[in-house]
Amino acid sequence: MKNCEYQQIDPRALRTPSSRTSSTLPCGRKGSQRLRRKWEVFPGKNRFYCDGRIMLARQCGVLPLTIGLIFITSVLFFTFDCPFLVDHLTVFIPVIGGVLFIFVVISLLQTSFTDPGILPRALPDEAADIEKQIDNSGSSTYRPPPRTKEILINDQVVKLKYCFTCKMFRPPRTSHCSLCDNCVERFDHHCPWVGNCVGKRNYRFFYAFIVSLSFLTSFIFGCVITHLTLRSQGGNGFIQAIQDSPASVVELVICFFSIWSILGLSGFHTYLVASNLTTNEDIKGSWSSKRGEESGNPYTYNNIFTNCCVVLCGPMPPSLIDRRGFVPPEDAPQTVTSDAELPAFMAKNDTNMCAQGTKELLESMANSTVIQSTCAPGKPKTAPVTQESLLNTVSITVSPPSKPPSNGCSGRQARRPIDVPCSQRGLKRAALHTHKPMLRLPSPLYSLSDSPLILSDAPDMGFIPLN
Amino acid sequence: MAETHSLQDLRQAAVASKVFVQRDYTSGTICKFQTKFPAELESRIDKVQFEETIQTLNNLYAEAEKLGGRSYLEGCLACLTAYTIFLCMETHYEKVLKKIAKFIQEQNEKIYAPLGLLLTDPIERGLRVVEITIFEDRSIGSR
Numbered sequence: 001m002k003n004c005e006y007q008q009i010d011p012r013a014l015r016t017p018s019s020r021t022s023s024t025l026p027c028g029r030k031g032s033q034r035l036r037r038k039w040e041v042f043p044g045k046n047r048f049y050c051d052g053r054i055m056l057a058r059q060c061g062v063l064p065l066t067i068g069l070i071f072i073t074s075v076l077f078f079t080f081d082c083p084f085l086v087d088h089l090t091v092f093i094p095v096i097g098g099v100l101f102i103f104v105v106i107s108l109l110q111t112s113f114t115d116p117g118i119l120p121r122a123l124p125d126e127a128a129d130i131e132k133q134i135d136n137s138g139s140s141t142y143r144p145p146p147r148t149k150e151i152l153i154n155d156q157v158v159k160l161k162y163c164f165t166c167k168m169f170r171p172p173r174t175s176h177c178s179l180c181d182n183c184v185e186r187f188d189h190h191c192p193w194v195g196n197c198v199g200k201r202n203y204r205f206f207y208a209f210i211v212s213l214s215f216l217t218s219f220i221f222g223c224v225i226t227h228l229t230l231r232s233q234g235g236n237g238f239i240q241a242i243q244d245s246p247a248s249v250v251e252l253v254i255c256f257f258s259i260w261s262i263l264g265l266s267g268f269h270t271y272l273v274a275s276n277l278t279t280n281e282d283i284k285g286s287w288s289s290k291r292g293e294e295s296g297n298p299y300t301y302n303n304i305f306t307n308c309c310v311v312l313c314g315p316m317p318p319s320l321i322d323r324r325g326f327v328p329p330e331d332a333p334q335t336v337t338s339d340a341e342l343p344a345f346m347a348k349n350d351t352n353m354c355a356q357g358t359k360e361l362l363e364s365m366a367n368s369t370v371i372q373s374t375c376a377p378g379k380p381k382t383a384p385v386t387q388e389s390l391l392n393t394v395s396i397t398v399s400p401p402s403k404p405p406s407n408g409c410s411g412r413q414a415r416r417p418i419d420v421p422c423s424q425r426g427l428k429r430a431a432l433h434t435h436k437p438m439l440r441l442p443s444p445l446y447s448l449s450d451s452p453l454i455l456s457d458a459p460d461m462g463f464i465p466l467n
Numbered sequence: 468m469a470e471t472h473s474l475q476d477l478r479q480a481a482v483a484s485k486v487f488v489q490r491d492y493t494s495g496t497i498c499k500f501q502t503k504f505p506a507e508l509e510s511r512i513d514k515v516q517f518e519e520t521i522q523t524l525n526n527l528y529a530e531a532e533k534l535g536g537r538s539y540l541e542g543c544l545a546c547l548t549a550y551t552i553f554l555c556m557e558t559h560y561e562k563v564l565k566k567i568a569k570f571i572q573e574q575n576e577k578i579y580a581p582l583g584l585l586l587t588d589p590i591e592r593g594l595r596v597v598e599i600t601i602f603e604d605r606s607i608g609s610r
Contacts, residue, residue, distance in 0.1 A: 102549070103549050106549040106550070106551065107549060107550070110549075110550055119593050119595070120592075120593040122595065123592070125485050125487075125598075126487055126592065126595070126596055126598070129485070129486075129487045130487075151492050151493065152493055153492055153493060153494070153495055154494070154495060158492075160492075168595060171490065171492065171496065171595075172492055172495070172496055173496055185496075186496070204542075204546070204550075205550060208546065208549075208550070298495065299495055299496065309534070309539055309542075310534055312542065312546070313538065313539045313541075313542025313543055313546070314532075314534055314538060314542060315531065315532055315533070315534070315538045315541070315542075315558065315559055315560045316541075316542075316545070316553065316558045316560060317532075317560060318558075318560055318561055318564060318590070320590070320593040320594060321593070322591075
């Protein structure tokens with residue numbers, strides 16, 4: 001279960017991976033242990049190359065195919081069509097083709113290798129604070145607290161959803177990509193052709209890529225047609241022309257089939273850019289006029305030119321995940337390591353859970369809820385409320401966050417926090433249903449087998465509803 | 468009873484709690500933080516001072532994200548060079564972020580550290596929150 005994996009918390013996890021301050025000196029600990037960069041402990045499903053400079057989604061999809069198709073078509077074009085066209089037409093043909101080709105490749109690589117606007121996951125303290133706020137505003141019964149927050153943007157009500165994986169309320173226009181397991185700002189879509197999400201930071205590259213690719217495809221298509229026409233006019237007919245230059249047919253086929261989709265996509269995205277919408281919003285109909293007169297895109301500037309400028313030429317936001325920063329060493333003084341900082345509900349049960357040497361995440365989750373529940377009465381402060389609500393939300397998170405928490409598990413669990421066997425079964429059943437998230441766990445699995453403390457591999461594992 | 472600490476002293480102090488100032492989305496997706504004064508800081512710092520700090524931060528972020536001739540020029544230039552210019556040039560946003568980091572350090576040294584508080588640069592929290600760490604004030608206890 002997605003939420004249960006974050007139940008285990010480690011005092012070290014509270015250490016914030018904040019290494020931008022000048023006091024975090026990597027050289028301080030080099031002698032004893034190698035300092036790791038943040039990309040090495042990144043919790044999302046991304047791949048990093050060149051020591052964190054380049055990143056890709058873990059499932060890079062058909063990116064090799066995209067690159068292959070572009071290269072093959074272009075190379076065939078330059079090798080077989082350009083000589084003929086240079087002789088018969090003008091030397092600018094390969095020049096224009098070359099410029100377009102370079103532009104396409106560069107924008108493709110930038111779309112694929114740039115951080116799309118990933119939001120780093122909330123650290124345990126932050127997550128605990130948000131949870132406390134939710135509890136305080138929620139009801140005192142055992143009904144699961146609401147996981148959406150409504151805000152006003154430009155006099156329009158917008159709902160912010162709580163992301164169970166990242167432990168925070170998603171900013172507006174942010175969506176969680178299940179393939180990459182990250183929340184991405186201004187999430188457009190996850191593009192398998194480029195092998196990455198398209199979000200705030202790389203949308204302009206993506207748009208440049210598809211527009212230039214449509215130009216390139218149309219250009220090559222046009223040139224090949226011209227080539228074959230000229231050849232058949234000058235020679236012995238069309239069939240002979242094709243036999244003389246078979247590569248052109250290959251290019252023709254590739255271009256013909258790509259043109260429809262690429263041109264269509266470019267047109268669609270031009271519309272999105274002009275109205276300052278994302279694919280996600282358009283598909284969901286978030287601002288569709290069918291919903292009522294009040295709905296309208298609150299982010300639009302109501303001017304096509306302004307919208308285009310803002311989306312494509314606006315300031316380039318920085319990457320928030322700081323891939324190449326160093327993870328602070330475990331006992332660095334400026335990180336929050338004091339025991340006093342540990343929330344009360346975290347203390348010993350945590351080590352109990354870890355010390356069990358859980359082999360299976362499912363068992364550990366079940367055990368942890370047992371321990372949590374049994375300790376519930378003894379703990380002071382807001383901890384019981386927090387845990388209980390989290391116990392509830394554990395079952396809620398079984399289903400995708402967008403669905404209302406109305407499954408049987410949550411219903412049963414809503415009765416009592418001490419209803420341990422029930423919640424345990426509920427969790428187990430829930431976990432079985434959502435086996436996929438469990439399989440995706442990288443570091444938590446490692447961390448559970450370590451005792452007594454979880455490694456800082458998962459520094460932002462969230463907090464446990466413990467007591 | 469001036470609890471004068473320096474930033475160095477704070478490193479050895481125990482953390483009592485943390486306060487998180489969340490983002491304010493009423494103006495859209497621009498980076499802006501709520502200026503509401505958290506209750507936990509009432510005994511520690513002046514409300515006006517705190518609000519001034521947050522407001523200055525908000526202004527700095529607004530400057531970074533400002534849409535104007537300069538940002539459009541930067542964007543167009545970047546587009547023409549197939550965005551390779553980002554590899555060599557520091558963007559306007561990054562320059563302002565450095566300014567913000569300096570501002571926060573200054574505020575910490577001059578105002579917050581002497582009161583036993585520490586501001587964390589929001590960029591280290593993914594621009595989600597302004598984290599204020601409240602340190603235990605041992606000097607009070609010793610009196």
